[in-house]
Amino acid sequence: MARGFASPLWTKNGFAVARANVPDVPVSDFRKLCVEICSQDGRLAALCTLPARRQDPEEKPEILAVLADDARGSVGLLATRVPDNRRYPALSTELPQAQAFERELFEDHGIRPDGHPWLKPLRRHADLETRPGSGGEGAPAHPFFRVEGSSIHEVAVGPVHAGIIEPGHFRFQCSGETVHHLEIQLGYQHRGAEALLLKSSPARRLAVAESIAGDTSVGHALAYCAAIEALAGVEVPLYAHAMRGIALELERLSNHVGDLGALCNDIGYLPGASWFGRLRGEFLNLLMELSGNRFGRSLVKPGGVRFGISSEQRRNFLARLARAERDLRDTAQLTFNSPTVGSRFEHTGVVTREAAEALGLVGPVARASGCDRDVRRDHSFGIFRFVHIPVALVDSGDVMARALVRWLEIQRSKTFVREQLNELPQESLSVDIPRLAPESLAVSMVEGWRGEIVHVAVTSADGQLASYKIVDPSFHNWFGLTIALRGNQISDFPLCNKSFNLSYAGHDL
Amino acid sequence: MFDLLKARLRQGHQTTKFRNESGQLPARFRGRPVLDESKCPEACRACADACPTLAIAIEPLRIDLGACLFCTECQEACPEGTIVYTPDHRLAARSRADLVVSGSEAKLATALDQNMRRLFGRSLKLRQVSAGDCSGCAAELTATGNLVFDLGRFGIQFVASPRHADGIVVTGPVTTNMEYALRETYAAVPAPKIVIAVGACAISGGPFAGAEASHGGVPADIPVDLYIPGCPPHPLTILDGLLRLLGRIDDGRRRV
Numbered sequence: 124m125a126r127g128f129a130s131p132l133w134t135k136n137g138f139a140v141a142r143a144n145v146p147d148v149p150v151s152d153f154r155k156l157c158v159e160i161c162s163q164d165g166r167l168a169a170l171c172t173l174p175a176r177r178q179d180p181e182e183k184p185e186i187l188a189v190l191a192d193d194a195r196g197s198v199g200l201l202a203t204r205v206p207d208n209r210r211y212p213a214l215s216t217e218l219p220q221a222q223a224f225e226r227e228l229f230e231d232h233g234i235r236p237d238g239h240p241w242l243k244p245l246r247r248h249a250d251l252e253t254r255p256g257s258g259g260e261g262a263p264a265h266p267f268f269r270v271e272g273s274s275i276h277e278v279a280v281g282p283v284h285a286g287i288i289e290p291g292h293f294r295f296q297c298s299g300e301t302v303h304h305l306e307i308q309l310g311y312q313h314r315g316a317e318a319l320l321l322k323s324s325p326a327r328r329l330a331v332a333e334s335i336a337g338d339t340s341v342g343h344a345l346a347y348c349a350a351i352e353a354l355a356g357v358e359v360p361l362y363a364h365a366m367r368g369i370a371l372e373l374e375r376l377s378n379h380v381g382d383l384g385a386l387c388n389d390i391g392y393l394p395g396a397s398w399f400g401r402l403r404g405e406f407l408n409l410l411m412e413l414s415g416n417r418f419g420r421s422l423v424k425p426g427g428v429r430f431g432i433s434s435e436q437r438r439n440f441l442a443r444l445a446r447a448e449r450d451l452r453d454t455a456q457l458t459f460n461s462p463t464v465g466s467r468f469e470h471t472g473v474v475t476r477e478a479a480e481a482l483g484l485v486g487p488v489a490r491a492s493g494c495d496r497d498v499r500r501d502h503s504f505g506i507f508r509f510v511h512i513p514v515a516l517v518d519s520g521d522v523m524a525r526a527l528v529r530w531l532e533i534q535r536s537k538t539f540v541r542e543q544l545n546e547l548p549q550e551s552l553s554v555d556i557p558r559l560a561p562e563s564l565a566v567s568m569v570e571g572w573r574g575e576i577v578h579v580a581v582t583s584a585d586g587q588l589a590s591y592k593i594v595d596p597s598f599h600n601w602f603g604l605t606i607a608l609r610g611n612q613i614s615d616f617p618l619c620n621k622s623f624n625l626s627y628a629g630h631d632l
Numbered sequence: 633m634f635d636l637l638k639a640r641l642r643q644g645h646q647t648t649k650f651r652n653e654s655g656q657l658p659a660r661f662r663g664r665p666v667l668d669e670s671k672c673p674e675a676c677r678a679c680a681d682a683c684p685t686l687a688i689a690i691e692p693l694r695i696d697l698g699a700c701l702f703c704t705e706c707q708e709a710c711p712e713g714t715i716v717y718t719p720d721h722r723l724a725a726r727s728r729a730d731l732v733v734s735g736s737e738a739k740l741a742t743a744l745d746q747n748m749r750r751l752f753g754r755s756l757k758l759r760q761v762s763a764g765d766c767s768g769c770a771a772e773l774t775a776t777g778n779l780v781f782d783l784g785r786f787g788i789q790f791v792a793s794p795r796h797a798d799g800i801v802v803t804g805p806v807t808t809n810m811e812y813a814l815r816e817t818y819a820a821v822p823a824p825k826i827v828i829a830v831g832a833c834a835i836s837g838g839p840f841a842g843a844e845a846s847h848g849g850v851p852a853d854i855p856v857d858l859y860i861p862g863c864p865p866h867p868l869t870i871l872d873g874l875l876r877l878l879g880r881i882d883d884g885r886r887r888v
Contacts, residue, residue: 333839
């Protein structure tokens with residue numbers, strides 16, 4: 124990749140680099156490079172601010188782009204300083220996948236991306252309300268996008284929904300049953316996790332990381348630990364890597380199986396709903412066997428894992444896995460062979476490959492639209508550097524594709540867990556964590572069950588965490604749901620929503 | 633159809649018989665801690681310092697289960713084995729003070745008064761409100777309804793509208809952005825009504841206590857009738873708490 128001018132610093136997932144080595148380029152070059160790289164093989168994995176450098180004469184805020192080059196397995200780091208007036212030309216106009224990141228920069232740091240098409244707060248609800256000068260008495264500062272016309276009606280749902288589910292507001296613009304546009308307003312779950320993590324003790328940080336999205340405890344804990352381990356310069360024992368891999372795949376299994384059940388429930392296919400629902404519990408129970416908690420909390424810790432597995436446990440595990448496998452196969456066969464399931468899943472909520480690429484979708488949702496990306500293969504980490512799980516790819520982009528990708532991944536994760544249990548190396552569980560390297564930066568990426576989790580940690584001159592950025596896969600994928608619903612019936616919304624099954628808390632942090 | 637019946641026969645009956653004694657969960661499961669303060673060395677506060685949520689106080693040694701994440705950092709930090717997490721899932725209590733454990737006794741939830749029991753004892757409809765939860769507690773509340781735990785057999789059901797509910801179940805530390813919706817939902821439930829706080833976040837803020845955009849649990853002016861601790865609580869812990877509140881469990885034995 125020869126380039127005429129500056130280029131990013133190319134590194135790997137889970138490696139620390141000196142902060143000083145991250146190129147700091149003028150805003151125009153920054154924009155040009157990001158757009159150029161993302162129009163070829165790259166993706167924008169994160170866009171966030173950096174803490175002020177030591178003895179910095181200038182007070183200008185600095186932003187960092189984390190660019191993932193999946194084909195080469197490298198991660199590009201590029202920084203720029205926003206000019207004094209805290210404005211810069213928005214990336215989103217040419218790079219739709221930057222839209223949410225730039226809204227975040229604006230509401231959290233007052234950095235204005237000029238020309239952004241929809242610069243509305245993601246999480247700060249106070250800013251959504253009426254403000255003086257926002258155009259007339261009582262008009263909200265950021266109204267919902269509206270489709271005009273005499274036959275158009277608007278449907279508002281949430282934040283409190285009918286069911287045990289997280290809060291979010293959905294605004295549909297419809298004519299008859301057809302949805303022309305859906306706008307999703309989130310932020311209700313915003314707790315302030317990133318700021319809290321910075322000011323917490325190490326033990327508390329792990330607890331916060333595990334609670335970013337409760338169904339992805341293992342995934343986020345792993346990403347946090349990998350970032351810390353990279354900054355501390357330690358290598359985790361192979362045994363710990365294997366245990367972490369088993370836990371991560373059990374988490375994927377329980378969620379994917381649960382999702383298949385929930386999809387069946389939404390179309391009234393009750394055998395699938397009940398049986399997948401129960402089988403989800405089997406995998407949670409295996410995680411509990413391993414870690415003492417159904418969501419695998421406290422298993423992963425910086426430096427390794429807290430628990431191992433005895434040979435007796437291992438035998439018990441394998442037997443239970445085999446039983447679950449048999450029941451899963453029966454249930455999946457019945458479900459996918461059922462005409463009622465096919466007629467509701469097929470051609471519903473289609474996301475084209477072009478849309479998925481443009482929006483930077485990740486995880487099973489992207490793979491269901493034919494985007495061949497999986498962090499476990501492309502930016503392999505931990506045990507996945509030694510053992511490869513084939514990537515599941517379907518290209519129809521509909522609800523059926525998202526269900527099928529999950530079913531394929533279930534089968535492959537099960538095989539992986541079985542193989543790992545049979546080949547566990549005998550080693551120590553963990554190593555100690557020394558002081559973190561000063562003025563360094565580490566990016567850690569993990570393929571959680573929803574897709575790519577990115578944590579970016581930066582240390583200060585005295586080796587303390589100076590900033591911490593968390594990107595949950597939901598952050599990329601919520602916009603995919605908006606696009607999936609266009610032209611569909613409003614009554615298919617629950618089904619489409621379930622086929623994405625995104626985290627509100629993970630988005631809102 | 634034939635395949636369906638065959639699969640049903642093969643899988644068999646999967647609903648667990650509800651037994652409420654301790655010891656049905658794996659040895660590693662972390663339930664109610666038991667403390668033996670006599671083992672504590674002079675002026676040692678290793679456990680209190682290790683606790684991520686500051687749930688432990690010393691002299692006398694006690695753990696606030698309302699803040700405890702059951703992560704066992706304290707058990708690991710203790711040089712003497714003073715704190716042991718047992719696999720006993722029964723944790724729910726009626727008051728904040730009853731959640732504070734010292735020694736080995738448990739102050740488990742007592743039943744509602746007779747009038748409330750007459751109203752809700754055999755049919756309780758609840759509306760869940762997520763207010764900043766990570767979805768862990770919500771997932772376990774959902775799990776109580778699956779065919780293994782089968783909450784419905786006890787006459788307890790989650791409903792879609794607060795107007796149809798007898799009470800609310802709150803999860804999460806109550807974020808600034810959800811406070812209004814939580815209060816509106818509570819107000820929409822017809823009286824008499826009950827409030828149940830599920831998980832460390834709803835009880836004390838849990839891992840998010842002190843976070844800038846959340847409140848540290850259910851606001852003080854909303855009276856809580858039942859606290860179900862855990863991060864998240866196991867479905868059996870939730871069932872135990874609900875059935876105790878309805879007066880349908882007495883000393884580990886179920887009364888129907």
